[in-house]
Amino acid sequence: MRRIALTGTPGTGKTTVSDLLDDRTGIDVVHLNDVVREESLFEERDVERDSLVADLDAVEAWLRERERNREDASSGGGSDGGTGSGDDRDVLVDSHLSHLLDAAQVIVLRCHPEALKARLRERGGESEASIAENAESEALDVILAEAVERRGEGSVWEIDTTDRTPEAVADDVAAAIAGELEPRVGIVDFVEYL
Known part of the structure; x- marks a missing residue:
C-alpha cells in the first residue's frame, strides 16, 4: 500500500478528480479536509479566512493509524476473521x-x-480576498515549490487542469499513479498573471 498525495491550490479540481478515480479504479480516497473537520485534527480556526488550521502531526498520526488498521486487516490480524481479505489498496x-x-x-x-478565480466564484463560499490570495499563490507556484522542496523532482507530477475535462485530468493522474507517466515539474508557467 502506498500513500499518494493529490494536492493543489483550492479550485484546481482535486476532489472532483479523486472522486472519479475512486469510481473508476477503486483507489482508497481520503478527503483530508473532511477528516480534519470531522476528527477535530486542527489547532485553531482562522476567522479571517473562515478555515481550520490543521494540526499536521495529528493528521499524520491519524493517517498512520488508519494505514496500520488496514495492513492488520489485510494480513489476517484484523476484523475479517483472519481471512487476509483486508484492504491493501493504495x-x-x-x-x-x-x-x-x-x-x-x-x-x-x-x-x-x-x-x-472563476471556478472558486462558481462554487461559492470563498471571499474575494481568499479567491485573490489563491490565484496569486497559484501564479507563484507555491504548492508545487513546497512539494518539490519536500519530495524532490523525482517524486512530483505537475498536471495542468486548465481547460481540460475532469476525466482527462483523472486519466493523467491514473497514469502517474500507475507509473505510466514520468515525474514532471516546471511544465506550467502562470507568472504572467502577476
Missing part, C-alpha cells in the same frame, strides 16, 4: 495540504489563476 490523500505529509508520490494539480 491511498490517495486529497487536500491542498497533502504534499506536507509523508507520501510516496505527489501529484500537483494546476490551473491558470483566471480560470481558478
